[in-house]
Amino acid sequence: MAGVTTFPEVVPVEETDTKTQRQPPYAVVLHNDDLNGFDFVVTVLRKVFGFTLEKAVDHTLEAHEKGRSVVWVGPLEVAELKADQIHSCGADPAAAAKGVQPLRVTVEPLA
Numbered sequence: 751m752a753g754v755t756t757f758p759e760v761v762p763v764e765e766t767d768t769k770t771q772r773q774p775p776y777a778v779v780l781h782n783d784d785l786n787g788f789d790f791v792v793t794v795l796r797k798v799f800g801f802t803l804e805k806a807v808d809h810t811l812e813a814h815e816k817g818r819s820v821v822w823v824g825p826l827e828v829a830e831l832k833a834d835q836i837h838s839c840g841a842d843p844a845a846a847a848k849g850v851q852p853l854r855v856t857v858e859p860l861a
Contacts, residue, residue, distance in 0.1 A: 773825060773826060774859050774860060775824055775859075775860045776823070776824065776825065776826045776829040776857050777820045777822070777858050777859075777860045778820070778822040778823075778832045778836075778855055778856075778857055779818050779820055779821070779856045780795070780810075780813045780818065780819045780836075780853065780854075781817065781854040781856065782816075783853070783854055785841075785850040785851070786841060786842040786850055787842045788814070790842035790844065791806075791810045792806040792807055793806075794836060794839045795809055795810065795821060797839065798836050798839070799822060799832070809821050821855075823860055826857070829857045830857055833855045833856070833857050836855050837852045837853070837855070838852075841853075
């Protein structure tokens with residue numbers, strides 16, 4: 751059979767149930783403390799997150815009144831980076847003589 755082209759047998763690919771799973775989001779939570787000054791907390795939030803003055807004040811007030819405020823939500827790696835950036839800002843220089851620690855933040859899975 752001259753001129754006849756033959757094709758290899760096509761075998762269908764088996765489907766698998768593998769699906770890409772997304773990581774659950776994580777929250778950066780600012781905790782209240784009575785040593786770092788209000789203005790310092792607002793300044794840190796604006797610096798790390800780029801918040802407007804109003805938004806930074808709102809989060810600072812929420813942490814002060816309720817004990818905590820979720821200031822950011824996203825992937826774990828970025829949440830950890832944001833928490834590290836907050837810690838790297840140090841403690842309020844105006845209260846340094848009191849042995850003040852950096853702002854307390856935690857990274858928590860968003861339930």
